[in-house]
Amino acid sequence: MLSDFIEKNGVSKVELCRRAKISRPYLYSILSGDVKPPTRDIQLRIADSLALDDRDRYRLFDSAALERDEIPADVVDYLRDSKNRSEIRKLMCERKGSE
Numbered sequence: 001m002l003s004d005f006i007e008k009n010g011v012s013k014v015e016l017c018r019r020a021k022i023s024r025p026y027l028y029s030i031l032s033g034d035v036k037p038p039t040r041d042i043q044l045r046i047a048d049s050l051a052l053d054d055r056d057r058y059r060l061f062d063s064a065a066l067e068r069d070e071i072p073a074d075v076v077d078y079l080r081d082s083k084n085r086s087e088i089r090k091l092m093c094e095r096k097g098s099e
Helices: 002-009 013-020 024-032 040-049 054-068 073-080 082-097
Strands: none
Touching (some): 002 024, 002 054, 013 024, 040 073, 073 082
8 A cells, every 4th residue: 555655646765765764674664564564653754755645644544553453643643632532532422322
């Protein structure tokens, strides 16, 4: 999937490494599947470096989260924002009440 995003956005792998501040061997290890998907911070840097639209960002984050058995990077950021916690809890209570 990451290879598709790189190709779609016309960014060379060398340029992506420079922009995302990752080494070429590490990028090639990610692309070949030799290592787990990158951490949240690196995922965000890659998404920003490729200027991914929201749909592609979500796909990248969901794919990485699935393989890492984690919550997607964008969802973690949303949960960390204290303004969103009361909204989340309200939704949880509503959902619990409808069961």
